[in-house]
Amino acid sequence: MSERETAVSAPFRHRNADHLRQVDLIFYYTQDKKWMSLDKAKKLIAIAEKTGLIKKESTGDYSLREDLREQKIPLGFRPTDEIFVIDESETADSLEKLLDDVADASKIGKKELAGEMERIRKQFDNLICPEAAIILLAKKYHVSYDKYKADLIKRIGE
Template sequence: MTLQITIAAPFRHTRKTSLRRNELVYYYALDRKWMNTDQAAVLLRHAEEAGLLRQENGVFSILFDPATVTIPIGFRPSSTIFETNDPAQDLIARITKAAGVPETDIVAEMNKIIRDQFCGNLLPPAALVLLAKKYHVPYEDLREALISAVKK
């Protein structure tokens, strides 16, 4: 949610639906002083990956209605906006919780499946889905994120 608020802020402030890269970096780094210019570039990349922005010829268009986002008075984004959600890590955590074993055991079991059953020809996210099925852990909500992680 913080990422969405951070992305909506310059569009609400300027009342525009598209802004150039340099306008966004200026807003985040120099106008608001929320981050440095490198962090602003990372923020824009994360927003694109999250489906909040679309870039076309150096112009970023917002993919949701910024008017639907409430920006609190005195808002300042936290450092969590720079963290990426790793669907594989999320699934490992779910399996660990369901199996009641340490995370290292789940990773070892994943590696064993990859090595022994597939001769090293299976990607870790796919092995994690097999483990999720084995331990009856729901993973359907992570399916699209896992598929896009495999495609990268």
Template sequence: MSLRVAVAAPFVQHGTSRLEESEFVVSLSLDRDWFSPDQAKRLIDIAAQEGLLEHDDGDVVAAFDHAEVTIPESFAPDEDLLRERSAFERVLDALVAEGVEKHEAVGAINSLQGELGVTIEVAAVVYARREGLEVAELVPMAREALLSDAASE
């Protein structure tokens, strides 16, 4: 997942799992020239929402083992990382990271959506749980999508 790679890069560069927020921003914006400083700060927010980073007294702390992440030489993150992803997208990424074929997961989620008559987000969470993937942090997001969909009808 490219978000994990982009977030891991500053920690790998500095050989630590804790950085001052400014060091993290400089690493992504000046050292690597991947993002502007404002975009790097946005990435921190997105990564925190996704559980990859934690804030602690002005520092950002990796909430995953950054040392296990390989950063390819030619890697350059896409600006799409800076947009908030839906529960469906997050579940799909988690399933793919666990070895499930993307097209297989999408097909099964779509079938489940039709079968249950729910939103794609809810179907994705149900499918992931059936596959043994822990996605409890995405349940509120899926519930919100379901309620929003119901209110618009």
């Protein structure tokens, strides 16, 4: 588990909660553990949401990504400023990442795959969005899209 994943999952684990409000997360980071300032706590929450570690529910609460819920927090853990460094690959679009995966698995160029996506959309009279087309393309080339599924479905609904 990365340092950021550990820092983000810590308040959920220590409070044994599936959902926490933003104020609870900020209190945990700034007052309870004294790991960071208010601004840095807000920044960590924004980064965690952007990278998919936590998700903001319709109620306004945050929920932790499923695979992080059972992670152990090392005794004496204290995050460094590395948790605020965002790798470009972490913020890349899910559609783009899945297109890369399909290109790697099928040994077909991204331009050709993008053209194939457009042909798929035209077969459906452009009634499906690019997110649905990339899922169909992934299925055609037997590429797993499970790790992108939640984000793609969310984007289809928007």
